[in-house]
Amino acid sequence: MPVKIEIKKKEKHTRARLGELTTPHGVVETPIFMPVGTQATVKTMTPEEVKQTGGRLILSNTYHLYLRPGHDLIKEAGGLHQFMNWDGPILTDSGGFQVFSLGPLRTITEDGVEFRSHIDGSKHFFTPEKVMEIEQALGADIAMAFDECAPYPCDKEYAVAALERTTRWAERCKKAHTRKDQALFGIVQGGVFTDLRERSARELIALDFPGYGIGGLSVGEPKELMYEVLDNLMPIMPEDKPRYLMGVGSPDCLIEGVVRGIDMFDCVLPTRIARNGTVFTRNGKLTVRNAEYARDFSPMDKHCNCYACQNYSRAYIRHLIKADEILGIRLTTIHNLHFLQDLMENIRQAIREDRLLAYREEFLKVFNAG
């Protein structure tokens, strides 16, 4: 088994777990936030910088790498780790979410999904088998099964069809996946319907994957609905397997997910808003490119010990962003990733001390007041 989780401690008052996830490229502590390196790079950063922010396990996108530079090229380079010079663990998504997001550019059949490239409009076909071929060529530590992600809102009939297909595709993925140094995770679907989530989970658990993604959440539904789904779903998930809440990464959702028993998260949010000049602070979000910070010579977040906050002022970072200087968005990116990794460390510490609910209250009170 190339990837397994060892639960070191369960928090007394919640479903939160402290764990160690073993992978072919090292052991990482959970709960963990995975920065996203869509095109074989966490945008603007070197691998060393990602590590300095506390990043240990990164996600990369199968859809993007398949189109450019191509999985065959990455295989020829010795795999994704070597290609991008990242020696820690990597998880690749399956491209499922990406191709379904293409809307009119894609057609779903039982066999797979036909889609057109967002880069040049060329036509492509993803089947579960094809996606396994790509993910095995990329060679991440964890590959995700090819799933059908239902949109929000969608009617129950559609959600049923998507979850049933997801199970059939999960079986095909499992059959096609042979790489011994890579784990294949199944993905639970079922929209916001708690009974469908339970059915999807039971069908996937029967296939005995070494870990499970929870997909199709944070796709536009109210957060309360997502929490309700997790409240109902998590008790039936196997205790001894990692649970990964896909595409979720706002500070409040990270805490709420951990409280409900999630071990892994990924999200483009911190890096995306950083490039737009917005940063997390202990006191909520701050849009550092705004005019009000032009002569503010204090750091982005005075409680932060990241490289950006230790060395640069809001005024300077605002100037860089207004002047289209790359260093500006490098600094906001470093800060946002550091902020979330710091949050995860605080969460893990709160689990160790059985005080996660108190920590949630403290954190959210200050963060939401900002």
Added chain:
Amino acid sequence: MPVKIEIKKKEKHTRARLGELTTPHGVVETPIFMPVGTQATVKTMTPEEVKQTGGRLILSNTYHLYLRPGHDLIKEAGGLHQFMNWDGPILTDSGGFQVFSLGPLRTITEDGVEFRSHIDGSKHFFTPEKVMEIEQALGADIAMAFDECAPYPCDKEYAVAALERTTRWAERCKKAHTRKDQALFGIVQGGVFTDLRERSARELIALDFPGYGIGGLSVGEPKELMYEVLDNLMPIMPEDKPRYLMGVGSPDCLIEGVVRGIDMFDCVLPTRIARNGTVFTRNGKLTVRNAEYARDFSPMDKHCNCYACQNYSRAYIRHLIKADEILGIRLTTIHNLHFLQDLMENIRQAIREDRLLAYREEFLKVFNAG
């Protein structure tokens, strides 16, 4: 005297000098290449990265900083060093070259130059006194006098008028410059006319500046003409003052300038071509974004020990640039600056060993054959 040069050694067979330039922010070895940080940042880089490439003294642009974020704001931040977190020496140009380059957007009178901002079209007026106010507010170690840079080609009458005005403006700059922890350098003009260059130099030397820029070269004239101007000009420049060849930085011109007695250089070339996907190698320039490198898993320059060449392949860097990923141009920028700093170190070593002409031949034979 805040800035002075001590000549440690003269090369036996050329006019090349090995020196130590003392500034309020430390001592640097000459001949030196100064990376350009136009908008208070060497494009794409942190100060630490600039130092890792060997950069010790950087240039920043008065015209750009005056327009954005404004010299008053930078003064309020504690000066340019503190604003941008660079603790080494800085040189600011005078904006002369920039405003003259604005073409139809500027009008020259005896009092100064009226110009329109390239950012928002707003109207501004630079006089020698105004430029001194700005440069003193920025607080670099070395400020350059406000000069009139004649274009190439231009007739002798125009070149005479520009050099005469440059001398009168140099006097006004000297009078207006009072900051004790900043040196003010004069700028020699005179186009490609050797007699005018000599006249300009003698007039400025009479004003006794602590250092001299040589401006108005590398503005489109053949390189041979620039070398001829330097051959005639350098023998009359004071031995005990630094000589700075402005805006010059291609590898061959760096060597030829040093051979003729230049101590300081700056140029946007290495950083600009890097952002366009072109890098220097021992075997000449290489456009790493070209299709031919798509599956080339060797480093940009196999003889290079920069961070980029030690860790990444041509194929990966090409992928990043094609996919508009910022890490790509960060890596090409690191490499190009490292390449030029490495060249400067080799040049200094060749001066120490009295073998600069042999080094020039070796270097150019391989570089030009590439």
